[in-house]
Amino acid sequence: MERVYRMTVASVYVHYVTKLERKGRTTAELNRVIEWLTGFGDTELTAHLDRGTTFEDFFEQADLNPDASLITGVVCGVRVEEIEEPLTQKIRYLDKLVDELARGRAMEKVLRS
Template identity: 50%
Template sequence: MDYTRLYNMSFASVYDLYLKKIERKERTKEELDAVLSWLTGFSDEQFQTLMTEKHTLKEFFEVAEIHPLAGLIKGKICGVQIEEIQDPLMKKIRYMDKLVDELAKGKKIEKILRTK
């Protein structure tokens, strides 16, 4: 499949969609930031810079330091089993989608971050 369109989406636009999704489920921006920070290693300031500078998802993940436990993120997202995704960039994007879905579904932060 050609994922060029997805890879060229700005991180800021995706972040805004995530934020709207989790706020509808009464979760907070701070929780979203904690989840994304865990996955990528970015600080709040780095997120703001990446959004202000309109980095694409591709550029965003090129500089991210994916958490060593990210491989524990399993399950289906958009009908596709995460473990079966071959494209490394797509896998990282789907990790992020899955974490946000778990947050929106009310899962405890400790479980989302694979700490307990």
């Protein structure tokens, strides 16, 4: 996971966008999910993407949503609620939210509201 921690958010973000657009979802929806999870609005998110912020720094600076612990399920064969390493769990939370969007889940359910 050390390699993933050092990856830039921007390098993965483009793959999230591609995945979601193929499934009929929008970049705005992706950004909304990221804002819900991290507290970063569009301006802050764009700044992180432009700066090449690593996942480690990105989540270190994030104000994680208190309801993030409600994100459950399997990503890459691992239950996200059982991941013990905090940074890995945060990254997998984001992956899980993107997966739910791609599957067509309603935004209200994705955002646990």
